[in-house]
Amino acid sequence: MKNEEKKPTAAELPAGGIVEAGTAAQFKTGPWRSIKPVWSKEKCKACMICWIYCPDASIQVADGKVIGIDYDHCKGCGICSKECKFGAITMEAEKK
Numbered sequence: 001m002k003n004e005e006k007k008p009t010a011a012e013l014p015a016g017g018i019v020e021a022g023t024a025a026q027f028k029t030g031p032w033r034s035i036k037p038v039w040s041k042e043k044c045k046a047c048m049i050c051w052i053y054c055p056d057a058s059i060q061v062a063d064g065k066v067i068g069i070d071y072d073h074c075k076g077c078g079i080c081s082k083e084c085k086f087g088a089i090t091m092e093a094e095k096k
């Protein structure tokens with residue numbers, strides 16, 4: 001008969017690793033960028049779509065409105081610029 005080896009129960013399995021939440025904030029990933037988002041206060045309609053889509057929580061917000069970009073953590077993926085329907089975020093080359 002196959003599979004006669006006793007399999008461990010869930011209680012017998014070793015504990016898995018637990019990664020503390022929020023650790024991404026400890027690492028400044030901004031230097032990874034080759035292009036950066038530039039936000040226009042004048043064009044912004046405060047729809048918050050960019051804030052919803054940003055995978056790095058790098059859209060800075062105060063009082064329910066965008067106030068800028070967190071360049072310490074923004075990786076320059078360009079999603080915010082692509083999703084903004086008002087042309088308020090443009091991507092520009094980083095000056096290195």
Ligand code: SF4
Nearest residue numbers: 044045047048050084
């Ligand atoms: S998506 Fe564009 S218009 Fe909407 S909050 Fe962001 S920058 Fe402003």
Ligand code: SF4
Nearest residue numbers: 054074075077078080
């Ligand atoms: S470029 Fe990417 S990481 Fe940077 S603010 Fe826009 S969506 Fe966020």
